[in-house]
Structures are given as structure tokens and as C-alpha cells.
Amino acid sequence: MTSGPHDGDGPQGRDQHPPVHSDIWVPPEQLNRPAADRPAAEVPAAAAAGAGAAGGTAVLDQSPPAAPAGRHGSTDRRRSERRLAYWLVAPAAVVMALVTGYPIVYAIWLSLTDANLRDPGEQKFVGLSNYGTVLSSNYWWTALAVTVCITVVSVLIELVLGMAIAMVMHRAMFGKGLVRTVVLIPYGIVTVAAAISWKYAWTPGTGYLANLLPDGSAPLTEQIPALSIVVLAEVWKTTPFMALLLLAGLALVPDDLLKAAQVDGAGAWTRLFRITLPLMKPAILVALLFRTLDAFRIFDNIYVLTAGNHDTGSVSMLGYNNLFKAFNLGVGSAISILIFLCVAIIAGIFIKGFGASAPGSDDEGR
């Protein structure tokens, strides 16, 4: 299949894919195709990737496995190549496993105990009662509802706005360079700094935006207005990222197709909904996945804008407060694990949406 270690890709691989260029989105389905007709010897690795998605700790199994049974010939070279690969990969794998895999296992253990920071010596196994405490508490459900609202609303706005900005970057008659440059400003701003800008913009008496409101209103001290401002700050900061991802997808929609449709009498909206968007589906899904998971862990903006007061705290905020205000490690860990499960569920839903073409499921065969 692959003709030699230093060719990288098999010859068919090269023929099927255009040379990979960072500005060009390659639909995952296409990338996946060669994976399907790869020889059986490579299947275990594919299965392993699935297992990898189940838990970060799996990276620990990076020790060189025994030589694969199905392969003969030029094994020495293969083996030395593999050994080099393991040496190169090991440090990164170890760091990632130590810092994420081990603590998450430890968090699972902590969540089953009544550990807290007030009397560190005492630690009793309490079973699932911490989860009971969290799941029967209003704080958790409020925080979850707030987080889900922020996530859904901001990601939807970002999608529409990001699509619009991507269109501008793609189609503008002039000034493309300028637009592509300035949209990186929100990306470059430190989230805390941007949040402070929004906070003072909405602080009565100080801000240009608060001054537009009727006298006496303090938007950051009421739940819905405050959440709207949080969404605004989040959308402002991350829409450019969305726009750039969508732009990469937009570049793949063939102009000829759009022109042909136009000749056939399709209006601009028809072209957008019938041609552009369907062809961009993979890019849109990836962008949505990344942004949804990112928005779900929102912390910085809320910490600065409202500190979670007036029922505006996200689940991340709740986890943080539980540790540093209530000093409760057990309950805090239970919250951590629950958030982790939420993220896993969201990711799972998206991966289902991708079908087999989830990012990372194929990859490197090309």
C-alpha cells in the first residue's frame, strides 16, 4: 500500500487529493475514502483511535507494541522507523497524559469522597452522594441552563455573522486584505481585556453604550441583560475565528457551479441555501463543533463581566466557586466530571453528525 516510509503517502493518496494547502478545505469524506480500502493490518489502529476518543489516559499505551503479525519483509527498516516515531512522540504523549489523563482519573476518585480543603486529613468514601448533591441542587441546573443558553445563542449568532463576514472576505470587490487583517483584532485581544472593555462600556455613567440606555438602568445587574452582554462579548471575540473557518470552506465552493446556477435563474438566496451551504456542510460542522465546545466552557467573560452574580454563572464558574469559595473538593470534582460528561455528549452528537468523517478519525493516511 504505502510504497515506502519516505514517500509519506501512497501514490493513490496523492492522486485522489489535491495537494493539501492550508487555505483549502478538504472535505473529510474525501480524506476518508482511502482509509476504507486500506489493508487489514491498519485496522487495529483505526479501532484504537475510537478508543482514544473515550478517555485521555489511553495515550499512556504508547509503549512500542510487538511487531505486527501480518507484515513481512523490510521489517528492520520499518521497525527502526517505528522506534524513531515512538521516541519522537513519547515526550508529547507523556506530558498530555500526565497533565490531563491522570488528573481526570484522580477527579473521578475525589468525586466519590467527601474531601474538602477545610480538614484535608479526613477523606471518606461516600459513593455517589456528591453527584446526588450536585444534581439535586438548583445551582447546578441554573448554571447548566445559563451555559446552554449562552452556548446555543452565541454559536448561532456567530454562525450567521461569521458566514456574513466570510462572504465579505471572499467576495469583496476591494479591501479584502484590510478586512482579513482587522478581523484578527478580536482574536488577538486577550479575553480579559476585551471583557473589561465591554464591562466599562455598559457601566452606567462610564460607558458609551450604557449612556444610550434610559437613566437608572444597570444592565450588568439583571440576569437577562447581563447574559446578553456576556453573549455579545463572546460573539465579538470569537466570530472572526468562525469566519476564518467558514472562509476556508467557502473557498471550496466552485465558482462555475454558482455561475451556472445564476444563468439558470437561481437567485442569490437560492444559491446560498441550495449550493453554497450544502457544499460547506463539513466546514460548518467542524466550526460548530469547535465553537460549541469552546463556548460551553465559557469562564473569562463571565468572571469579569458579572462574576456569576444575578444567576449568570456558567458551569465552569460554578466549579470554580465551589472549589475556591466552598472549599469542597468532592462536590467540586463531581461538578468537574459532570461537565466533562456534558462535553463528551455534545462531542458525541456532533461526531454522529459528521458520520465517519469526524476530525481525527482519519487523517494521516493521506
Next chain:
Amino acid sequence: MSSLNRRRAGWTIVNLLVVLYAVIPLWWIISLSFKSTGTVTDGNFIPTSWTLENYRNIFDTGFFTSALINSIGIGLITTAIAVVLGTMAAYAIARLEFRGKKLLVGAALLIAMFPQISLVTPLFNIERRIGLFDTWLGLILPYTAFALPLAIYTLSAFFREIPWDLEKAAMMDGASPTQAFRRVIVPLAAPGVVTSAILVFIFAWNDLLLALSLTSTDRAQTAPVAIANFTGVSQFEEPTGAIAAAAVVITIPIIIFVLFFQRRIVAGLTSGAVKG
């Protein structure tokens, strides 16, 4: 002709809207930072009287300066480690055949999506126990772990585009392996390495949650934490100008950097995420 003009005008307006969108919040905080204590609450978009007082004030308190030093030090060390480890791993992923490659890529993707709050409680406890709490290393380690997926994805996307055959060609023309590597491969790989270094640095520079949770004093507290928790001399007076100045100080260098390396960052961001 007039329809062309109209389209031109239309695009000018659209472009202008995008520019305003990006610039207004930034301008607002810059404007605040130059206002004097007397005018900071006037709500004006442009300072009526300009002053550097706020900037002098934040650097007079050793507190912000040390946070800035911590941020720069931690950011640079994280970047160095993540880029070196990431380059090694990305080279293996892009060029070598080995089992567990998909596992590694999947795990990296998982970590990229990981909710950091899930690690805060256990990491806090572990770091206190082994004495890493409130130290540079205590932040560098988690930053590196979270930055590695970013570095690996960006770099392996870049490495796949390098025409490695050039190395062989150079050796055929009489270059030694070292020369071939130094003169041919390094220049080709450098843009990718620089890009991933920038992205990693921005990530480390930007973080609030981990820095907030894993530090407690000016030994390791980073600038975003200092700004988020900044309280003035008196608790009744919000030090708006000073906070704004501090926010500008930590933001402007990054923005200049981002605009300067614009193309690379766009390529890196989309390759890291889209190609994932």
C-alpha cells in the same frame, strides 16, 4: 457605470462596518486608558484631555510589573517546550509510519476540546501536594499539555506540505545530510514552526481560568489574573483608568504581533482546526 459605482459604495460601507466591528471595543479601552481620573466617567468616545497617568500608576505598583514578567516568562517557556515537543510529534505523525498514530491524534483532539474546569479541582489538589502550586512550572505544565494539540495539528499540517524529496535532491547534488537539513528542510519548516509558536504563545498569554486557580501570589500570578482581580487603593473607587491601561498593555503587543503575522496565523488557525 453608475451601477459599478453603487457596488463600490456598497462594498465600502460593508468593509467599513466590519472594520468598526473589530475596532470599536479596542478603541474604547484605549480611550479609557488615556483619560484622567476626572474625565474617566464622562462616557466620551475620545478623551477630552489625554494623560499617561494611568500607565505610570500601573507600573508604579510592583504588582502589575511582576504579573507581566510572570506572563512573559511562563508564555515563552511554554511556547518553547510545546513547540519542540510538538515539532517532534508532528514530524512523526506527518512522515513516519507507526502504530497508535490515530490514537495519538484522537487523544490530542480530545484534549483540545477538554473542558479545562474539569482539571482545575484535581490539578489544584495535586499541585498543592507536590509543591507546584503558585510556581511557574505549575502553570507551564498544564499550558504545555493544552497547547500541544494545537502545536501538533498546526505543525503536522505544515509538515505534510513540505516537499521532502528536496532533501534527497540536495544530497544528490553533493550536500551532506546536515547541510541538506539545514539549508533545505529548516527554511521550509520554519514558517510552520513560527506559526505554531505564535498560536501557543497567544493561548498561554490569554488564559485566565488555570492561572486564577493554580496561583495565589505575585510569584506566579499572570497579567490577566492581575487585571481581573485588580482593586484600587480604596475599595470605593473603581480604578477604571488603571485597569484599562493594564488591559491595553497586555493587548497591544499581541495585536501588533497578530497583524504582522496575519497570513501565517490564518493559515495556522484553519489548518489546526479544519484539518483536524
